[in-house]
Amino acid sequence: MSSRDRILGRIRRSVADGAPDPDVPRDYLRVHGSRTPAETADLLAAHLAEYRARVHRTDGDGIAALLARLLAERGARTVLVPPGLPPHWLAAAGATCVEDRPGADPYELDAVDSVVTGCALAIAETGTIVLDAGPGQGRRRITLIPDHHVCVVRVPDQVVDSVPQALPLLDPARPLTWISGPSATSDIELDRVEGVHGPRTLEVVLLAGRAQ
Numbered sequence: 158m159s160s161r162d163r164i165l166g167r168i169r170r171s172v173a174d175g176a177p178d179p180d181v182p183r184d185y186l187r188v189h190g191s192r193t194p195a196e197t198a199d200l201l202a203a204h205l206a207e208y209r210a211r212v213h214r215t216d217g218d219g220i221a222a223l224l225a226r227l228l229a230e231r232g233a234r235t236v237l238v239p240p241g242l243p244p245h246w247l248a249a250a251g252a253t254c255v256e257d258r259p260g261a262d263p264y265e266l267d268a269v270d271s272v273v274t275g276c277a278l279a280i281a282e283t284g285t286i287v288l289d290a291g292p293g294q295g296r297r298r299i300t301l302i303p304d305h306h307v308c309v310v311r312v313p314d315q316v317v318d319s320v321p322q323a324l325p326l327l328d329p330a331r332p333l334t335w336i337s338g339p340s341a342t343s344d345i346e347l348d349r350v351e352g353v354h355g356p357r358t359l360e361v362v363l364l365a366g367r368a369q
Contacts, residue, residue, distance in 0.1 A: 204284025208338025239295025
């Protein structure tokens with residue numbers, strides 16, 4: 158009998174009697190320390206920068222100009238726009254807006270220069286952004302194939318301190334994508350390569366104020 162067979166056998170025996178699942182202890186810290194909303198946003202920005210994401214801050218009056226500048230600095234001629242993204246965010250952009258089509262194949266998505274999305278929430282303690290394919294976010298693959306991703310996070314509405322705070326706010330039935338910095342991997346020599354499994358460049362815009 159293989160190790161796999163023994164492990165599966167133990168699992169089958171443990172659930173065969175129909176006993177209820179044991180309680181999982183949840184006496185761990187839900188957040189490390191106490192922070193104001195501004196301090197939480199600062200922590201998020203610091204951890205995103207550690208992961209080599211480029212962090213920018215603006216408010217509702219400056220979002221269109223900032224996105225236009227980021228796309229221009231990138232030299233983006235086309236920008237992928239998911240359904241539900243506020244139209245005024247890209248009103249000043251010189252790039253051609255491309256709608257996310259369900260039938261678009263990976264080659265079409267790879268030909269797009271940039272993608273701009275919102276997010277579901279962001280986690281300060283881990284520097285993580287979570288997307289759930291909601292309005293303004295689009296399908297998972299539009300944030301994995303284009304080489305340049307600009308993600309807008311509303312502060313403080315969409316920022317939480319910790320993973321335990323984030324999980325109850327997320328629907329596990331939705332396609333969740335957890336992003337901590339641009340795509341990166343290393344070989345056995347620890348040579349870092351970016352852009353293999355997702356965008357080479359991640360820019361995060363912390364948008365201050367309530368929903369814009």
